[in-house]
Amino acid sequence: MSRTDNDWREVIGLRSPTEERNPRTVEIDQLPARELVALVMAEDRSVLDAVAAAAGPVAQLVERAVRAIAAGGRVHYVGSGTSGRLGVLDAVELLPTYDVGEEAFRAHLAGGEGAMMLAVEGAEDDAGAGRTLGEQFGPDDLVVGLTASGRTPFVGGALAAARDRGAATALVSTNPAAPLAGSVDVAVLVDTGPEVVTGSTRMKAATAQKLVLNTFSTAVMVRLGKTYSNLMIEVRPTNQKLRARTVRMLVQATDQEPARCARVLEEAGGRVRVALVALLAGSTVEAAARAAEEFPPDPARADDPAGVRSAVAALSGAGVR
Incomplete structure (x- = not known):
């Protein structure tokens, strides 16, 4: 999909900590394997503290989810790329573990099921597709947008439509200044900082989102009496x-x-x-x-x-x- 000059100016103007260069890793391509691995692991250790700092909003999200499910609604994860795949992973693992399926938790990935294994070009930028998805949600639902940058158009479209339908909305992002944060009921913003490899949000950002989702869904299951x-x-x-x-x-x-x-x-x-x-x-x-x-x-x-x-x-x- 080609972009216009305005499209490129918009993309280049984006600001997110995950897109900044990490001053601690600028020489990684010159390191032997042992030092390289140690550096990556040192960066990963910082994720735990960043996630712990967001405990309050995560707890609010748990309470929202419990209310939604108790009222007969669902929790919907909406995301693209790595973030969306983590939502799929979290949702599908609830069935064998807690006997909870799509009647309570459902994940929606930009580009459809095929995007789980292979990236679908332009899917994350399709705000219209997100809005079409969001129009399927109801007032008893909780819609959780998953996006490292906090601005993915597909997620934004889904959240906007969900709000119009009366659904509760939330955002899980690793950008403290996430553009979508101001329009949701609960924003879980985890400041993981710049990645080891600039912009590679499959690393610290993804680890943080996985930890948040693990904590969130587990707490919901406990409060629902599954343990x-x-x-x-x-x-x-x-x-x-x-x-x-x-x-x-x-x-x-x-x-x-x-x-x-x-x-x-x-x-x-x-x-x-x-x-x-x-x-x-x-x-x-x-x-x-x-x-x-x-x-x-x-x-x-x-x-x-x-x-x-x-x-x-x-x-x-x-x-x-």
Whole structure:
């Protein structure tokens, strides 16, 4: 796609820390491998502090997401290139880990699914395509724009249309002066500074975005009751490793023998929450199933979002076995 003189003036005038030259790495092409690797890793270490500094906005984003999903809406990731691919990765991994799919989290990549493996020329610059996408969102949704520069036209178009539809909007960017930040409800701006290789946002910027998304989606899952303590109780056991993990999780949560945990899990039809309630309460699976249904996951139950403790307490208080 060719550009006009005005297009080029706009591009050249862009300002983002990730596009600046890093004074610490100007001689990397003259370094032996060991020193080069050490330099890259030293730069990566700074990302952790930069992400930690954005903890407040990330927490706000978690609260917005929990409200959206509890209201029947979805979290939509919208991005292009590396940023968009990280959104896809985060969304698809929620299904095997927490049994949460596109009914709650969905990722949209500029250029479509094919752009996951091969860059689609000009897709990130297509604000119209972004707006068309954004027109599909609803007032109960949360739309999270993912863009290192904070100005990607595709993302901007989607966010603008989403706002028009009444959706909540957010931005995750590694540009503290992101142009799109002023028009969203929550802006997570992580200052990762210049890259090791100038403009290569697949490096520190991508690492920062991955950390933010990991923290965000994990916190949302915990608040939605997908864990008991720090154990996954909604894992989908689709392979031998995950089947073994569900039994091991029950052992870790209850201190009971693996054979008993496996037997109760089988009696519960693979429903981990039910098996966990039965084991903790010392009740029958049938009674545990009724109690688990009486106390379903609820983010409003601040000290027990999964409902497991409440179900066990109800069974124990009633003397049900």
